[in-house]
Amino acid sequence: MTEPVVVMNGLDFPTSLVFDPDGRVYVAESGLPFGGAAPGGRVRRLDHPDRDMESVVVVDDLAAPVTGLCWHDGSLFVSEGGAGRITRVDADGSRTTIVDGMPGPGNYHTNMAVVGPDGKLYFSQGAMSNLGVIGLDAYELGWLKRLPHAHDIPGIDITLSGVNITTVDPFSGTRTTTIDTGSFVPFGTATQAGQRIPATVPCTAAVLRCDLDGANLELVAWGLRNAFGLGFLPDGRLLAVDQGADDRGSRPIGNAPDLLFEVHEGGWYGWPDFVSGVPVTDPRFAPQRGPQPGFVLAQHETLPQPQRALVEFEPHVSATKFAAAASGHLVVALFGDETPMTAPPGHPEVGRGLAVVDPTDWSTRPLQGGPKLHRPIDVAFGPADGALYVIDFGRFEMSDDGVRAKAATGCLWRWDNWEGDK
Structure with missing residues (x-):
């Protein structure tokens, strides 16, 4: 087995890669200004990934974080997550906004796009909150300080249970003033039992689709918290990697796994009240940073049956994106935990590697023998x-x-003759 080799280095927090039909690889740098990195996302192209490391910038000054790249019919579709926008970049460098005005900013963003067998552009929109309620974690992350701020928006008609969470009011200037916040409303807004909130498109925590020019935006499925990875299999099935909720914020949950779903049109994937079909009230989800979450939605019997996952990954591995090998096996990038933000201090280090999923029985195992990785986030097979x-x-x-x-x-690593499907 050939040892993995680096074919692009010195990148500032890259998130995505895609190949064109000629075998050239495009890599997106997120634009996140961590550690002194220059702000603003950019896309680099490597013409000969099999023999050189010289790349050129094909587009820059993108809204951070850039979360995905898609190649279709001679153009790149770039997900500018921080702006709630998907931009088409043509061969001459010209840009056309395809999707705009998505909800945000929030905990999660507008994610990667893929073109389906029907010629439509499919993409996911992450949730604004951890588990449906805007909490103090949003204030600590910074975006709650922007007024007016975003909150979650349902993709199907819902009725609220009237659960409100009491927290300190960070805008009061004191540590004793408290405020109540319900679900699917701005911070500091209480809700009532039986309160109805109608479906809206665009919404959060969803997979959506539109024409390639952005027209006819519509909902595909709702209740996927943050489907960061999205892709069609050769047989036309749409899969999504959905990142599980964390032990943080006003509605914490413990031991919630990351999930691999098959996405069915019209389906509800459980968020914010179920995890792979299991209610958040189940004792296995008891958090350390707060009480066991109760239901924020009422009348579950009027909603679609919450879908179960094909695969449940270990909690906090932060599964991100996947690629299908010629054998049909899937390789999944596991970014790794973000303790102490997503779990209490002392949580063991998990993720930071690759996993192989066997689609014959949906079993998983670590992919051994690969490169030493800090934070794997995307994978692809060279055409x-x-x-x-x-x-x-x-x-x-x-x-x-x-x-x-x-x-x-x-x-960017290249691994020839990998043996993950053996």
């Missing part, structure tokens, strides 16, 4: 050489003081 390409985000850790990261530590 010409069949090699496995892996994007490493770079050195990035969370601490009690915030992000600790080092710029120019991201890279």
Whole structure:
């Protein structure tokens, strides 16, 4: 088995890669200004990933974080997550806004796009909150300070149970003033039992689709918290990697796994009240940072049956994106935990590697023998050489003081003759 080699290095927190039909690879740098990195996302092209490391910038000044790349019919579709926008970049460098005005900013963003067998553009929109209620974690992350701020929007008609969470009011200037916040409303807004909130498009926590020019935006499925990875299999099935909720915020949950779903049109995937069909009230989800979550939605019997996942990954591995090998096996990037933000201090280090999923029984196992990775975030197979390409985000850790990261530590690996499907 050939040892993995670096084919692009010195990258600032890259998130995405895609190949064109000629075998050229495009890599997106997120534009996140961690560790002194220059702000603003950019896309680099490597013309000969099998023999050189010289790349050129094909587009820059993108809204951070850039979360995805899609190649279709001679153009790149770039997901500018921080702006709630998807931009088409043509061969001459011209830009056309395809999707705009998506909800945000929030905890999660407008994610990667893929073109389906029907010629439509499919993409996911992450949730604004951890588990449906805007909490103090949003204030700590910074975006709650922007007024007016975003909140979650349902993709199907819902009725609220009237659960409200009492927290300190960070805008009061004191540590004793409290405020109540319900679900699917702005911070500091209480809700009532039986309160109805109608479906809206665009919504959060959803997979959506539109024409390639952005027209006819519509909902595909709702209740996927943050479907960061999206892709069609050769047989036309749409899969999504959905990142599980964390032990943080006003409605914390413990031990929630990341999930791999098959996405069915009209389906509800459980968020914010179920995890792979299991209610959040189940004792297995008891958090350490707060009480067991109760239901925020009423009348579950009027909603579609919550879908169960094909695969449940270990909690906090932060599964991101996947690629299908010629054998049908899936390789999934596991970015890794972000303790102490997403789990209490002392939580064991997990993720930071690759997993193989066998679609015959949906079993998983670690992919051994690969490169030493800091934070794998995207994977793809080269159309010409069949090699496995892996994007490493770079050195990035969370601490009690915030992000600790080092710029120019991201890279692209090529792994010839990988044996993950043996």
